[in-house]
Amino acid sequence: MMKKTSTDERPYAERMAAQKPDHSTLGRGKIGVVLSNLGTPDATDYWSMRRYLSQFLSDRRVIDYSPFFWQPLLQLIILTKRPFSSGEAYRSIWNNERDESPLLTITREQTEAVAKRLEEMYGDRIVVDFAMRYGNPSTKSVIDRLLEQGCGKIVFFPLYPQYSATTTATANDEAFRALMKATWQPPMRTVPSYCDHPLYIEALAQSVERKYSELDKKPDALVVSYHGMPVRYLMQGDPYHCQCQKTTRLLRERLGFAEDEVVITFQSRFGSEEWLQPYTVEEVAKLAEEGKKNIAIMAPAFSSDCVETLEEISEEIRDSFIEAGGQEFTYIPCLNSDESHIAMMVDILKSELSGWAEPAA
Incomplete structure (x- = not known):
């Protein structure tokens, strides 16, 4: 014998709510x-x-x-x-x-x-x-x-x-x-x-141009510093290093800078194993020793300024550059809440x- 079906034509949720007064009626729109x-x-x-x-x-x-x-x-x-x-x-x-x-x-x-x-x-x-x-x-x-x-x-x-x-x-x-x-x-x-998103590259380029316009002299080099990671992770298939390279290349092309005007580096090393190189703290000292006494530095991997930019770059990395003979060190802030x-x-x-x-x- 076939089971009699309900003749109640109200929507299912309404029928359930009527049966259970405490049934949730919270919308999900x-x-x-x-x-x-x-x-x-x-x-x-x-x-x-x-x-x-x-x-x-x-x-x-x-x-x-x-x-x-x-x-x-x-x-x-x-x-x-x-x-x-x-x-x-x-x-x-x-x-x-x-x-x-x-x-x-x-x-x-x-x-x-x-x-x-x-x-x-x-x-x-x-x-x-x-x-x-x-x-x-x-x-x-x-x-x-x-x-x-x-x-x-x-x-x-x-x-x-x-x-x-x-x-x-x-x-x-x-x-x-x-x-x-x-x-x-x-x-x-x-x-x-979004390492290659046109609006991301444009925002980075504008931040560089804005800071450069405030300086009396164009820096000898733009250091593009990314947070580091162990080389082993790259060998395991992490695409981070490649995407950092792509961001840097697109930024350099948008700015119209020569290849030797832009230097990519990696910071925040932790532990004893090999990390992505060159290391920022060592590379800025090397630039000063090579006669590039005026540099600017930015950190495109960070969407907000934080301890790695405001303390590590502006203090530790800056000190390394100055101690090696550098003279002008300009930090370009992260994009933060820029329009x-x-x-x-x-x-x-x-x-x-x-x-x-x-x-x-």
Whole structure:
């Protein structure tokens, strides 16, 4: 005997809500956008720095040594001393007015600027927020908040122009882990690297031209310094080195500089194994010794100024250049919340939102 079908023609969700008064009626019509940056400690004291560094240096994407070897070394030796030196570095650049790191301040400013532009284009349908891979606000807390606000789709935007497993991939990993625990799991798009995006190259070129226009004399060389990584990662197939080279070539061509006017280097070496070369701290000293006493330096791999730019470049790397006989050292800030940078982010997001939302006519 065939089972009698229901004659209730109401929509399924309405029928379920009628049967269960506590049934969720939260809509899923909004789209979340997450700008993801590397991270920041909550403060500069020993324990805040230790928590942050432990999370960062325990990431197997960043340090891929066996945890049976690495964790005792990290927890018992490295993290007994490094929080003091790292805390000192952060204190030298800390935003005391807001009691936070410059990276946090800048990422918030970027988010607010992008949100304003997207609201003008899409109305209130797009919800923009930012997250940190390490530290706060955590990726999971931000994604959970977007789901609570009714976001049924998410665009996740790692703010790394050049792809690396140590940056882009681990940021995506954390977002995927957050969704693994969601009962109502939304579709998510991840923004790919944009090392050759025309608006990114143009924004970099404009930042160089703007800084050069402020100088009395054109620098002898433009040092383009990227965050380093072990050569072993390159041999394993990480495309980061190639994408850094491509960004530099496109920037040089856009500026119309000769090949010997632009020098690519890699900074922030950690540990004893070989990293991508030439090392920035050594190369700037070499340039001074070769008679290039006036240089400018920029860091295109960073979307926001942070400890690696404001402290390492502006202090440690600058000191290396001056001590070797250099005279004029000019740091060109990261793109930060510059209008050209925000325009690039919005253009990329417009493409990624295609099919999910269209700008108002």
